[in-house]
Amino acid sequence: MSNLIEKQRSILDFTLSSLMRRKAKNISLFLVYSLVVFVLGSAMFFTQAMKREASLILKEAPEMVIQRLLCGRYEPVPLDYLERIKNIRGVISADYRLWGYYYDPAAGSNYTLMVPRNNPPARGKIVIGNGIARNRMLYREDILSFRGYNGINHNFEVDDILSSESELVSADLMLISEEDFRDFFGLSPAAATDIVATVRNQKELITIANKISELLPDTRPVIRDEMIRTYDSVFDWRGGILIVLISMAMLSFVIFAWEKASGLSAEERREIGILKAIGWETSDVIAVKTYEGAIISFFSFCTGLLLAYGHVFFTSAFLFAPALKGWSVIYPDFRITPYIDPYQVVVLFLLTVVPYTAATVVPSWRSAIIDPDSVMRL
Template identity: 60%
Template sequence: MKRWIDKQKNIIDFTLSSLLRRKGKNTALFLVYTLIVFLLASVMFYTYALKKEAALILQNAPDIVVQRTVAGRHDLMPVKYVEEMRKIRGVNTASPRLWGYYYDPRSRANFTLMVSESHPLPAGDIIIGSGISRSLRAFRGDMMTFRTHDGDLLTLQVSDILSTESELVSADIILMAEEDFRDLSGMAKEYATDLTLRVRNQEELRTIAGKIADLLPGMRPIIKDEMLRTYDSVFDWRSGMVVLMIFSSVLAFIIFAWDKASGLSAEERKEIGILKAIGWETSDVIVMKFWEGAVISLTSFLTGMVLAYIHIFFTPAPLFEGALKGWSVLYPSFRLTPFINPYQIATLFFLTVVPYTVATIVPSWRAATVDPDSIMRS
């Protein structure tokens, strides 16, 4: 066993010296390889963590949200339907939800206005999300002016700021009293934006949603499972333009690596010829080439993965921040909770390290089986 280990060590010594002789070429290969693994691992880490976090947080979302549609478009919900919903067997609570958007032309930001029973506010007071507070420099005691639906100005005082810990779900929210909301939006007293239902038995969600659709044909029930699945599909790591762009660079890398790994240069052929002439066996040459592939691919894989982890979970993921922010003025400041899927890492390993290592062995085996004399002469 010791003899085998010594042999491997000697071969690795030789392999490393051989790699260092072509320093420039191999460093470039290592950097590109690391970059590809870094990009792929970053997308995987980011999307998986976001999906898991969304699933955990939205477990507390309402069981069913009922929207009213008129001519295929979302419309206001008459509050009288609350009673009809409560009559449906299995429904625990039904309540109207008052919310909407407000575009502030000065800050060019979209706010989400809400009325919350859990945060009862006197007229004239608002609670703002920490994203709004940070972006607009609005703090407790400050006044914010809004333009109502009929053009009047409505000035409200910031009485509190929602916690920064909850920013991922509340960055752009403004909570206000019902009468302020109705003054601002012009929504009549007998209407709400939509209804939320809590159901006793989670198994019955789909049945209850079906009953609502049968009972009130203009309604569109959205069950919690659909909300969760929206985020599941939105953040599918195989989705989106980012992966498409990365995919094209991966393809370019595959061609580059395949060319590098599978086609031996005249110098490398000569090297194999000399090694065989001085007594190396074909198996030794193959082992040497295996180590050559393994050294580059394993080092690149591990480095790329560690860098991706730092990028996603220790920084605000600058690579994706731009795309996520888009054109929005407000943006939540959040650090993702690291959820890692070992299966994805294993997939990435088998898709990057294994093919490259194999690709380096095959041409060397072909060259190593040829007579050393003819290789050196050619």
């Protein structure tokens, strides 16, 4: 047993010396390999963590939101719809929501104005998200002036600023009183933005959504599960430009690795020939090549994965930020809670380490089984 271990250690020593002889080639391979794992790993960690975060945060979202469509567009809903929805069996409560968007030309950004049902701000006062405060450099008691629907400027005093920890949901929020909201947007007292409803039995949610659609054909119910699924699809592994770019990088790497791994150089062939000539067995030669592939791929995998973890969870995926921010002026400053799916790590390992290791073995086996004399003559 100890002989076997000693033999393998000696083969490993030889493999490492062999790798060191071709330092430049192997270091470049290690760097490219680590980079590919880093990019793939970063995308994987980011999407998984964001999907988890979205599902945990939105688990408290309204059970059902009922919108009204007019001419194919999303329009304010008449408040008399409320009673009709409440009368549907299985609906516990229904209430209206008031929210809308305001484009602030001074900052060049969009805000989400909203009337909270509980503890709304007093008239003339607003509570703003930390993103707005940061962007406009606002503090409590500062005055903001916005142009209303009729061209008249409305002044609002900043009453409070929402906590920075909640930026992922509140960066661009501006909480306002109902009176101010209606005055500002010119919204009739008989209309609201949409309606939220709660039902007695969660299993009946789809049935009740169907009933609402039948009773009020110009409405569109959106249930909570769909809101969460929206973010699943946004961060889905399959979707998005990141993945397209990564696929291209992956493809380039596959070609690069295949070329490096499968095509043995004349020097490597001669080395194999000499080893065979001095008495090495074919299995030993294959073991050297397997170790070579395994060492490079394992260390590249670990380096790439650890860097990806640091990138996503310590620097909030700063490399992905430009892609996510797009033209957004207000972007939440948030720290992603780490979430690692071991299954995905294993898949990444199998997709990167195993093919490369396998690709190095086949050509060396081919060289190892031919006559050493003819290999050395090449």
